[in-house]
Each structure stands twice: as structure tokens, then as C-alpha cells.
Amino acid sequence: MSAAAVAYKDRQFLAVIGDEDSVTGLLLAGVGHVSDGADAQRNFLVVDSKTETSAIEKAFVNFTQERKDIAIVLINQHVAERIRHSVDSYSDAFPAILEIPSKDHPYDPEKDSVLKRVRRLFGE
Numbered sequence: 001m002s003a004a005a006v007a008y009k010d011r012q013f014l015a016v017i018g019d020e021d022s023v024t025g026l027l028l029a030g031v032g033h034v035s036d037g038a039d040a041q042r043n044f045l046v047v048d049s050k051t052e053t054s055a056i057e058k059a060f061v062n063f064t065q066e067r068k069d070i071a072i073v074l075i076n077q078h079v080a081e082r083i084r085h086s087v088d089s090y091s092d093a094f095p096a097i098l099e100i101p102s103k104d105h106p107y108d109p110e111k112d113s114v115l116k117r118v119r120r121l122f123g124e
Contacts, residue, residue, distance in 0.1 A: 015067075017056060017059055022103070031043070031044070
């Protein structure tokens, strides 16, 4: 097994940062996980108007840099806008960051960090 495969073989969970409807739907689909032990960690964060940007930033850093069991981070695009500098500067392959629409906020491809990178690759 190559070194790259060993580094990513334990990445088995999705993480979700989003509004209540998006997170609830994904949890009902079976995405949710809470680790065992005294320091139980959840793989999701529900964001509402009262959630501080620092809490979103902390969850993003936790899912992308600290946890080694997350393969994909799904984040509502309007939530990603609140931490756009972190989302745009993230460049690792794993976990993959995917911006998703929410019920109340339509998807805007012009704001998507992945599509921006693709456009730069093709010289657009």
C-alpha cells in the first residue's frame, strides 16, 4: 500500500457545517457520528443567525486539520461566505470541501471555491 493510501485509509466520515434543515436532512440520511469517550466529537455543526463566526471557523479547522477520520466536509455556501478566507485558502486534497445550497439560499457558482480553482486551471 502506498504512503498516500495509508494516510487516507482511515478517512471514513462526512462532516457537515450548515443550517438546521441541511444538517437535519443529512443526519436523517445517516451521515451523523458521535465518537465514544469523555471527549465525544460530533461530525456536524448547526449554524443559525446566533452562531458566532469563530465557532464556524473552529469547526472548519477541526474537521479539516485536526480530525483524521473526515473524508469530505459539506458546508452550506452561505455559511462558507462567513469564513470565505479559510475556505478559499484550504488546498489539501483530503478532506475535500464541497459547498452545497440550502433551502433559503440558492447556490451561486461564482462564489464556489472549487469552481474558481477549476476556472484558473483552464485559464478562464
